[in-house]
Amino acid sequence: MNGNEPITILAVGGAGCRIMRILRTLPGAEAMRLLAIDTDRAALEATGLPEADRLLAGELWRGGSGCGGSELDGQRAVAHERTNIESLLRGSRFLLVLCGLGGGTASGGAPVVLSVAAKLKIPNLFIVTLPFMLEGPRRRNLAERVLAENLFDVADAVVALPDDLLFSTLPGDTPLAAAFEMADRECAATALALSAILSAGNLLNADLANFTALLKRRKSLCSIGVGMVRGDEECRAEEVPEKLVSGMLASPLLGGPRVLREADAAVISLLGGSDLSIGDTRNTLELVAKYLPAEAEQLTAASASPDWQGARQLCVLAVKYSEPAPELPARHPVRKRPEAAAAKPAASGGDAEQLVLNLSPVSKGIMERTTPVMWNNEDLDEPTFKRRNVVIDDGRRSSGGTR
Ligand SMILES: Nc1nc2c(ncn2[C@@H]2O[C@H](COP(=O)(O)OP(=O)(O)OP(=O)(O)O)[C@@H](O)[C@H]2O)c(=O)[nH]1
Ligand SMILES: [Mg+2]
Known part of the structure; x- marks a missing residue:
């Protein structure tokens, strides 16, 4: 990398595409690489992006008409485009993803995009909207689950914007389409403002490391x-x-x-x-x-x-x-296994801490170049301990005694 690689902004799903349509007209947008992926042909075309920068996913079985709220279809469709996404993203200095969670394409597809970014080691930021309360609990629950389980802990930074905030500011008689349009403008402007922070030319103290530290520390x-x-x-x-x-x-x-x-x-x-x-x-x-x-x-x-x-x-x-400050680690790298500690008090009355075996997967071996086998948003070619964040102790106790 020589510092001239582009910052890429990628829209996923319908809400992402609507935000992209506005974003591409704003000052400064032409300096960014703008891309969109959706299962809905019309939404994708409405972005106005050149054809080479748009990816229609799952055309074979969704026929270019969206996923109708099915997260599984969204995940399958976007995963099918993995190789294409990889070649579009390769060489990006930074990736900013725009989407609305709660429907099928973005809820299923955003985690796939994240796994490609992680594989290519591209620093990333997800700007996601959360559905209105009045869209019903199903969409809301889906959005919150995807956010908590598939994005927060994995992405470098996530900006989650509840659409409900629109209600607290706009007059009650504002038409829904106008409210969405205003929200889209704000999201587009924010995406560009945050990209500008991360571009060369920022004159003050914010850089990517500070920014991700601030957002990664706790769910927000x-x-x-x-x-x-x-x-x-x-x-x-x-x-x-x-x-x-x-x-x-x-x-x-x-x-x-x-x-x-x-x-x-x-x-x-x-x-x-x-x-x-x-x-x-x-x-x-x-x-x-x-x-x-x-x-x-x-x-x-x-x-x-x-x-x-x-x-x-x-x-x-x-x-x-939205969660309390984490407790400071007691003695790094010693970590407590809560379930073991709760089930089996230490016989000596001392603490039951165990040293953690520092495993980090180096390669997926022969699976590296294959299409990943995805199940419930998990890549089954990844070792289970990594997918489930299982802590493996190194077989020794940190303080006294044998087992
Ligand atoms: N801020 C904003 N939010 C939107 C807009 N359109 C939809 N949303 C929100 O985004 C959620 C997901 O909607 P879409 O983006 O249309 O869904 P999708 O990812 O295309 O999924 P499918 O259409 O089911 O394939 C909705 O539940 C809304 O809460 C928009 O224009 N602006
Ligand atoms: Mg859609």
């Missing part, structure tokens, strides 16, 4: 606010920070200023042209900070690019951790 739900000032807008320079922040606070996927006040962490990105000054940057970031708790961790990025000459975009990703 996110919300996003985007404020924009266009180049052709009448706006005095000193009014710009105020305008960006009020636009961001009114964003439909933020859920209002209260969400910022309760955030555990925030990623703040400011995009502008070469006219972006340190004064502008400081004023905008200070204004945003007033809405965040003092103890919230902040990751800030500012990026200047010719695409944004005269214009500004502020994007705030508010992170709320």
